Amino acid sequence: MRSMISFRGLFFLGCVTALASAAHADEARWRDCRTCHVVEAPDGRELARGGRSGPNLYGVANRALAGDPAFRFYSSDLRAAGQTGARWTEDNFVAYLAGPSQFLRGITGHPAAESAMHVELRSGGRELFRWLQTLD
Numbered sequence: 830m831r832s833m834i835s836f837r838g839l840f841f842l843g844c845v846t847a848l849a850s851a852a853h854a855d856e857a858r859w860r861d862c863r864t865c866h867v868v869e870a871p872d873g874r875e876l877a878r879g880g881r882s883g884p885n886l887y888g889v890a891n892r893a894l895a896g897d898p899a900f901r902f903y904s905s906d907l908r909a910a911g912q913t914g915a916r917w918t919e920d921n922f923v924a925y926l927a928g929p930s931q932f933l934r935g936i937t938g939h940p941a942a943e944s945a946m947h948v949e950l951r952s953g954g955r956e957l958f959r960w961l962q963t964l965d
């Protein structure tokens with residue numbers, strides 16, 4: 830019986846460690862974003878710390894493009910993309926991160942569209958999107 834308990838204990842520890850390292854990986858990815866982005870709830874709680882030279886990413890999942898009403902520095906091309914009615918689905922988010930200007934060119938149809946975000950993330954976008962959804 831005693832050995833059963835310690836086996837369970839070990840199993841539990843293993844799960845906790847796996848969860849902790851998954852959360853750790855997400856935090857590591859957030860480091861690529863937090864220079865410019867914060868995740869701040871409407872009541873002012875900072876769910877993930879960061880800077881403010883980019884829009885607040887709170888509730889970005891399924892939000893309209895250029896949809897942070899408090900952010901005044903959207904590029905005209907991201908605003909134009911927002912006017913098409915497009916939203917930040919997981920696929921749009923991943924495509925935007927892989928090539929922000931190319932993504933805006935595709936959505937707006939303007940071959941010269943330029944994003945004001947000069948950062949590209951080729952992997953881990955999906956995990957970041959899902960992690961952002963868990964912040965509440």
Ligand code: HEC
Pocket residue numbers: 858861862863864865866882883884889893894895896897902903904905906907917922925926943944945946947948950957
């Ligand atoms: C050097 C600053 C900087 C970094 C680092 C950065 N961004 Fe941005 N981000 C911006 C700016 C500026 C905009 C607005 C772009 C525009 O208006 O064209 C933006 C826009 C966005 C948007 C569109 C939001 C909206 O309201 O429509 C998303 C999504 C986004 N960034 C995600 C990320 C993620 C995820 C990371 C980390 C992998 C990241 N960004 C890293 C500066 C940055």
